[in-house]
Amino acid sequence: MEHRKLTAALAATLAASAAFGAHAQTGAQPVIGLITKTETNPFFVKMKEGAQAEAKRLGAKLLTGAGRTDGDNAGQVTALENMLAAGAKTILITPNNAQAIIPALKKARDAGVLVIALDSPTDPVSGVDALFATNNYQAGVLIGQYAKRAIAGKTPVIATLDLFPGHPVGIARHNGFLAGFGVKGITDKTPNQVTGSAIACAQDTFGDQAKGQTAMENCLQKNPNINLVYTINEPAAAGAYQALKAIGREKDVVIVSVDGGCAGVRNVTAGVIAATSQQYPLKMAAMGVKAGVDYAKTGKKVTGYVDTGVTLVAAKAVSGVKSSDTKFGLANCWGK
Missing domain, CATH: 3.40.50.2300 (Response regulator)
Structure with a gap:
């Protein structure tokens, strides 16, 4: 009986280690999700371009999604769930609703996913691991x-x-x-x-x-x-x-x-x-993709606020x- 318990405990430990190690496997292609407020606003079109270019440069797979309109939280939640199901280990998001998106982001973070807000903070700001944005x-x-x-x-x-x-x-x-x-x-x-x-x-x-x-x-x-x-x-x-x-x-x-x-x-x-x-959305997105690739390679999450500049x-x-x-x-x- 004790042997079976020990074997089960060891198997659970190895499974947990494998799950964490997946973030640090240099041979696996990093999967990163980008969720913008809308698909049509030129600001977010440029953000998507920046993410795509950086993902291609770094050999990452980029998944993209958006709300239907500015303020559409449900659409962003659906995009997030689809990306997690597709294996995304990093989510970059410009939240449509700073408070309503928090439960979905918490679920992702609890599963070990790196979550970075771009351009817009969550409420509270601690709802994500990091924020890359204009002041x-x-x-x-x-x-x-x-x-x-x-x-x-x-x-x-x-x-x-x-x-x-x-x-x-x-x-x-x-x-x-x-x-x-x-x-x-x-x-x-x-x-x-x-x-x-x-x-x-x-x-x-x-x-x-x-x-x-x-x-x-x-x-x-x-x-x-x-x-x-x-x-x-x-x-x-x-x-x-x-x-x-x-x-x-x-x-x-x-x-x-x-x-x-x-x-x-x-x-x-x-x-x-x-x-x-x-402001500089291309820079925000490129920095987010790089942080996701680094996380996939090292298991280390970027944290805090990074000011991406304003002129x-x-x-x-x-x-x-x-x-x-x-x-x-x-x-x-x-x-x-």
């Missing part, structure tokens, strides 16, 4: 500082075209913009999106151009004197511009944004957007705010 608060601060000087001499009447309620990226960029503009009492630890007298109108856009245009139209109905517009991203900024152009006000309203994609930088050159904070890009520089020109922006749009 979104600082991205907001940069465009807020720029906007304050760009509109100097006028009484600011501000519209904010935001993401959707509760999303940490939306909160960080929005609050950073207001802090950079000079609104007091805001830090990178402020937990909720700040509202109040500084803002004439706030609307959610889900980062979508058509919704951005509708949001801007709503804000102009609420206050036709708006002269400064913050947008969560460049598609929303393009929508805001179309709404302003329709009433002949595109020349006298300052629009600032975040992303720094190629189309967005071209819109800076064209005067659609005054300035944008450029203010403007067609016209303003005093006291460091920026790069659109030539730099186009040379590095999302791929630095």
Whole structure:
């Protein structure tokens, strides 16, 4: 009886060792999953390109999936479950819902899978092993500082075209913009999106151009004197511009944004957007794939936050705010 118990215990130990050793088998092809918010947003298209290129360079197998729309948690959970079933040992994810995704990620991590958030943190941030992302608060601060000087001499009447309620990226960029503009009492630890007298109108856009245009139209109905517009991203900024152009006000309203994609930088050159904070999704994805390959080879997980950088890009520089020109922006749009 004791012999059978010892044999069973030894078999269990060997099975557990084999399971862990699978992460460190240099001969096996690492399987890495990338789950983006959507398949269509140019930001995530570039992220996918970066992951594919790095996976090919390092000899890894890349599985990809996404939510149907920005905010679709169920679609991301399904993609995650499919990837785990297909043998993925690393999951890279831009979470659509920072809190709702946590149980699915915990299940993966409990099974020994390395989970890295890209671009957007989970809530809590400890829901993943690591985060590779722009400092979104600082991205907001940069465009807020720029906007304050760009509109100097006028009484600011501000519209904010935001993401959707509760999303940490939306909160960080929005609050950073207001802090950079000079609104007091805001830090990178402020937990909720700040509202109040500084803002004439706030609307959610889900980062979508058509919704951005509708949001801007709503804000102009609420206050036709708006002269400064913050947008969560460049598609929303393009929508805001179309709404302003329709009433002949595109020349006298300052629009600032975040992303720094190629189309967005071209819109800076064209005067659609005054300035944008450029981030680098290709870098995020490539770093994530490399971390996954390293984990497969060594069994060691990367941990903590890695700032992947942000650069203010403007067609016209303003005093006291460091920026790069659109030539730099186009040379590095999302791929630095």
